[in-house]
Amino acid sequence: MELLQVEHLKKHFSVNDGFWANLFNNDNQVHAVNGVSFTIKKGETLSLVGESGCGKSTIGRTILGLYEPTEGEISYDGKKINDMSTKEKFGLKEKMQMIFQDPFSSLNPRQKVKDIIKEPIRTHNIVSREEEDDYILNLLDKVGLDGSYLNRYPHQFSGGQRQRIGIARSLSMEPEFIVADEPISALDVSIQAQILNLLMDLQDEFDLTYLFIAHDLSVVKHISDRVAIMYLGKVFEIGDKEKIFSNPIHPYTKGLFNSIPELTTKTKEEFSVLSGDVPDPIELPGGCFFHSRCKYAEDICLREKPELKKIEGREVACHLY
C-alpha cells in the first residue's frame, strides 16, 4: 500500500527577490524540481540519486512541508497534504521526520542532548513529564549512545555520535516515514558503515519507511529497495534496485554508474564517460535536459521532453526507447 504519493511536483525558486526585481519584472527562476512523480510503499526505502543541483534535497524538503510546492500534489496515507487542516498538518509532523546531512549544523550548540530530544517530545506531547527521562534514555540506547551523555553539549561529540543524536531526535516522534538527506556523507568511511547499519536496524525494528537522498551510489545500492535517478529536477530512471543496478538503461544512468570509483587492484585506463557540465537550472534547455551531454542525442531530443515509459521492469525517460 502506498504511504506517500508525489504527483507532478514542481518547485521553482526566485533568484531576484525584492523591490528592484519586482519593479523591472525581473523574475529569474531556479527550476529546482521540474515535474516529478513517484510513490513509496510502507516499509520501503526509495532512494533519490543524482549530482548536486538535481533537486533531490528540494523534493525531500517539499514533502516535509519545509517548502511550499510551486505545482503538484503530495499525498500521505491517501490524503492530500494541501487539503489538510492546520491541526492535521501538525499531527502529520509526528509521522514524518527528517535526518539532516550535517550533524554539525543540525543540532543547537547551546542545548544539551537531553534538551535537544526533549523539545519535540514536549511540543507534541508524546509522553508525560514523569516518563520523559526514561523515554529519552531508551531512545539513546536504541541509537547506540550511552545514557551518561544526556547532559553533554553537541560539541563534545564526534560527527558519528552527533548523527546518532539527530537520529534519536527524529525517532522520538515515533515516526512512520523518515526523509534521510545525505545522512552519512559528512562522516568518515568507517563511521558511515556504523550509521548505515543503524538505519537498517531501526527500519526493521520500527517498520520505518525511508526516502533516502544520496549521491553515493554504492551506499544507495546497499540500503534501497527502489531507486530514482534524477537530473536537473527530472526523474530519468526509476525502479527496483536490482533491475537498475544490474542493467542501467538511460544513458545518464550508465554514465553515472561508470563514473563511480570502485575498489580495484588494477589501474583504470578509461575515465570520463560523460563530458561537459549540468546545464544552468535558470535557463533550462529545450527538449531532453540531458541532450547536451548525451552521445546518442538525435533531433527529437532537442525538441521534445521524453516522458517516463515502462521498459524492462522499470520506468525510463528517454527517446531512444
Add this chain to the structure above:
Amino acid sequence: MQKEKILEVNNLRTHFNTKEGVVKAVNGVSFNLHKGEILGIVGESGAGKSVTGFSLLRLIDSPGEIVEGEIKYKDTDLLKMNKKEMNKIRGEKISMIFQDPMASLNPVLTIGRQLMEVLQFHLNYSRKEAKNRAIELLEMVGISSPETRLKHYPNQLSGGMRQRVVIAIALASDPEIIIADEPTTALDVTIQAQIIGLMKNLIKDRQTSLIFITHDLALVSEIADRIMVMYAGDVIEHGRKSKLISNPVHPYTKGLIKSIPVMDRDQKRLEQIKGLMPSPLDLPDGCKFHSRCSRKSHRCRNYNNELIEIEKNHFATCSEARQIKNDLIAGVG
C-alpha cells in the same frame, strides 16, 4: 625496473602546539617517491594525510611545526633550505592542488592573471609569452575558447572548470612532483571522473610524480601505483596497490576495505570498525588502533609502531604483522 628516486621522506614529525596541548598530527612518516609514480595517501579525517602533504612543501604555519625529519628532494633536504630557495621549489619543482578550487583561486583576479603570474614569476616569461602559454595550458586541460576564458573570474566558472584551471596552474611550470590534496572531493562524480582522467593523462605524458591524498580508497585504487594508509599520524600500511587491496595485512586496512559497500557484492550488513580514532591530543601508548582492533593481544600496548616488511615492498605496523611475516618465512623455509 627501479626508477629514479626523486623524493625521500624520513621520519617526518609535524606537531601543533595548541592551548590544550601538543597535537601530534604526523608521527614519523617515511616514504620514497619515484619518477612518474603515483602514490596514494589514504586515511580518515585526522589521520595526518593532509598535514603530511603540507609539510612536504613546508606550508605549516604556527602553531604547527615540523619538529623532526628529512625531506630529500634529489639529495637536498628541503627542511634545511632558506626561504628563497624554498620558494624556488614551490610551484616550480613541486606544486600543489588543493581541495576547494574556489578557495585556492583568488576571486578578484582573472584566471589569466593567475596563470600568467606563475609563468612570469618562476620562468621569467614575458607578458606575451606568458599569455600564449596560458592559452595553451587552458586548452590542454580541456577548457573551450581559452582566449575568452582568460578574462573570466573564478566565480564565472563551474566547479569542475575551476579545478581544471587549478590543474593548469599546477602544471604551468612543468613541475616534477604534484601534491594533490583531495582534488575532487568538492566535485560531483561525473566531473570527478573527468578530472581524474585528465590528471592521469597529463602526468603520464610528462612523467610527473603525483602524491594523491584522499579519504576515498576506491578512487585511489583506480589510479595509484602504491598506497600508503595513515591512521592517527602514523603510516600503518604501505605497499603496491594490487597487494594492499587484495591482501591487506593491518586490521585497520582490512576493516576499511570491508566497510566500503561494493557495487557487485550483495551483503546484508556492512562490516563496521567499532569506535573512533583516538584524539590526537591524547594518543594511546603502543599501537594507536588497539582499542578498536578485533585482534588485539597483550603485545599491542607495547608495540613501537615500527613498519615491518611483510613481503618485498609491502610494509605494515602491527604486532600481528610479525606473525604473518614469520608464517611466510616458515612457509618458504
